[in-house]
Amino acid sequence: MxxxxxxxxxxxxxxxxxxxxxxxxxxxxxxxxxxxxxxxxxxxxxxxxxxxxxxxxxxxxxxxxxxxxxxxxxxxxxxxxxxxxxxxxxxxxxxxxxNDWVPRSVREKAKKLEEAYQTLEQTYLRSVTDAEICAHLGLNEQELQQMLQDVSVTTICSLEDPIKDEEAETRIQLLIDDKAKKPEDAVHHVFLREELAKAIDKLTEKERTVVSLLYYEDLSLTEIAEVMSLTPSRISQLHSKAMMRLRGTLNRAKTLLFHEQ
Structure with a gap:
């Protein structure tokens, strides 16, 4: 940059x-x-x-x-x-x-994967293996890796998107002005950060490395592939799996948070 x-x-x-x-x-x-x-x-x-x-x-x-x-x-x-x-x-x-850059079929795959990670990890209370995901979805290892590769394009998001469906507040609004937060918002923020930290700790070592290099060290996927001696497609798959796991954890945390209000 x-x-x-x-x-x-x-x-x-x-x-x-x-x-x-x-x-x-x-x-x-x-x-x-x-x-x-x-x-x-x-x-x-x-x-x-x-x-x-x-x-x-x-x-x-x-x-x-x-x-x-x-x-x-x-x-x-x-x-x-x-x-x-x-x-x-x-x-x-x-x-x-x-411009409809992601086909509906790909978004459906992404939703199916995210629900699988969320359901299994809520059941087992740990990070699930590829074999368990395969068994749950009725896939073999190669089909799962291809599915992860296909949905990798859906793991990017816009800061202009609403934080929750049918609400106007966007991610960028939280990033621009964090001085005007209400006390309860600050508590929610701390809670979600703690849950995110726990979720990151549950990732596999390779998934944590990809997340760290991409979001903290600001490397591109190609650069991460060189650092980890893996192919860019494999890095993309690891990133997809990490995002599915983290989304599932945060969705559960937000549900708990808002149900308790």
């Missing part, structure tokens, strides 16, 4: 755009931050089908960058590169979804 600075870059252009509405300054900011679009596109493209055009990803990403520049408030103290990356990624994913 382009190196982030501790101070806001291109401050004169930001002032000219935000304080004076200078269109030329806005254009300069777009040009300066275009490498962010390339960075996000390269990361997302690894897990997408080959028929998805990088040009289409870039087009959606540029729209997200423009939206970020228009909505960014330099006075909030946020790093623009981080904020813009959220917006770019969300714009790309939203654009792909509008």
């Amino acid at each position: 382009p190196q982030q600075e501790t101070r806001l870059s291109h401050l004169p252009e930001w002032k000219a755009w935000k304080e004076e509405g200078d269109i030329d300054a806005k254009k300069m900011l777009i040009e300066q931050y275009l490498p962010l679009v390339d960075y996000v596109v390269n990361r997302l493209a690894v897990g997408l089908p080959r028929n998805v055009s990088r040009d289409d990803l870039s087009s959606h990403g540029v729209m997200g960058l423009i939206d970020a520049i228009e909505k960014f408030d330099p006075g909030r103290g946020l790093q623009f590169e981080t904020y813009a990356s959220w917006r770019i990624r969300g714009s790309i994913i939203d654009g792909l979804r509008q």
